[in-house]
Amino acid sequence: MQRRLPRLRADKNACESQHVVILGAGASRAACPTGDANGRLLPVMADLVELVALEPLLRDAKISYSQGQNFEAVYERLAADPSKAAVQRAIETRLREYFAAMVIPDRATVYDRLLLSLRAKDYIASFNWDPLLAQAFKRNRHLAELPRLIFLHGNVDAGACTEHRQKGFLEHSCPHCGRALMPVPLLYPIGTKDYEGNAFIQNEWIELRAAIEDAYILTIFGYAAPRSDVAAKGIMLDAWKANQTLELAAIDIIDVKPEAEVEETWRPFFVRTHYGISSAPTWLFQHARRSCDHFAIATLQQRPCQDNPLPTTDDLAALHAWVAPLVSQEVALRDEGTPLPC
Numbered sequence: 001m002q003r004r005l006p007r008l009r010a011d012k013n014a015c016e017s018q019h020v021v022i023l024g025a026g027a028s029r030a031a032c033p034t035g036d037a038n039g040r041l042l043p044v045m046a047d048l049v050e051l052v053a054l055e056p057l058l059r060d061a062k063i064s065y066s067q068g069q070n071f072e073a074v075y076e077r078l079a080a081d082p083s084k085a086a087v088q089r090a091i092e093t094r095l096r097e098y099f100a101a102m103v104i105p106d107r108a109t110v111y112d113r114l115l116l117s118l119r120a121k122d123y124i125a126s127f128n129w130d131p132l133l134a135q136a137f138k139r140n141r142h143l144a145e146l147p148r149l150i151f152l153h154g155n156v157d158a159g160a161c162t163e164h165r166q167k168g169f170l171e172h173s174c175p176h177c178g179r180a181l182m183p184v185p186l187l188y189p190i191g192t193k194d195y196e197g198n199a200f201i202q203n204e205w206i207e208l209r210a211a212i213e214d215a216y217i218l219t220i221f222g223y224a225a226p227r228s229d230v231a232a233k234g235i236m237l238d239a240w241k242a243n244q245t246l247e248l249a250a251i252d253i254i255d256v257k258p259e260a261e262v263e264e265t266w267r268p269f270f271v272r273t274h275y276g277i278s279s280a281p282t283w284l285f286q287h288a289r290r291s292c293d294h295f296a297i298a299t300l301q302q303r304p305c306q307d308n309p310l311p312t313t314d315d316l317a318a319l320h321a322w323v324a325p326l327v328s329q330e331v332a333l334r335d336e337g338t339p340l341p342c
């Protein structure tokens with residue numbers, strides 16, 4: 001396979017290659033460890049049935065379920081039986097209501113910190129249905145230089161016009177036909193992982209593949225890669241292996257599980273020792289908005305830059321004030337070719 005270097009612009013202290021962050025349920029839980037603004041808890045697949053109170057619906061549908069069972073595996077059995085279509089719809093409605101009611105707390109969460117640490121060239125791809133990332137995006141959006149969002153399993157705040165292949169948040173309308181964007185499905189059979197069956201989902205995965213194939217740093221945050229979703233990990237691995245800068249790229253896994261277990265899950269993604277495992281973002285928050293630039297300069301030029309740590313405050317206004325001059329530097333680089341300070 002062809003190999004190439006990251007898009008380093010040494011004279012500008014800049015690297016145009018992208019940082020791709022993938023979020024699983026563990027990330028939303030880390031954003032709101034004690035629940036949302038109203039104490040509503042963030043489920044993971046293993047406790048979703050209890051938290052969202054789906055048990056009565058499953059019992060009525062005669063779907064066997066034992067406590068702690070992965071919801072996706074339960075749903076797979078349900079989806080395989082066409083006679084249970086009504087229960088499927090009822091479950092999706094219940095899920096949508098539960099997640100749509102969530103409200104991000106006023107203080108800055110780890111989602112705000114991720115959005116503010118990344119740039120417009122970067123990506124955040126989320127497996128989560130909850131609206132916390134979308135809500136964080138909206139309250140940071142005035143900075144105008146935020147990463148692009150991808151919703152891999154749909155999202156209660158995402159909308160689409162499938163006819164004109166437009167996506168946005170639910171309150172938006174389609175720029176072509178002017179109609180309100182429609183909610184996107186949250187549930188679809190995942191045993192076969194039918195990422196091709198719905199135009200919105202299909203598009204999100206095409207975008208993720210392209211982003212990973214071209215990523216310089218890949219961060220996987222709180223995503224357990226469940227066996228029930230083996231296809232998702234397969235698609236991600238194929239894209240990562242097709243990445244022409246893989247030999248020089250880095251992957252970070254952020255997970256609270258024991259390191260050996262995390263290593264076992266993600267080993268196929270590792271190139272030699274170019275990986276890190278931690279319980280919170282380290283490089284990204286130490287080199288906020290400069291993660292790829294500083295990584296390229298440090299590893300390709302052996303000329304380490306000063307750290308650029310995002311302040312630890314959870315005061316959102318203070319974070320915005322800290323980020324603003326960095327955003328100006330990025331705009332000056334793009335519009336006038338002014339080198340980034342290093």
Ligand SMILES: [Zn+2]
Binds near residue numbers: 163175176
């Ligand atoms: Zn339209």
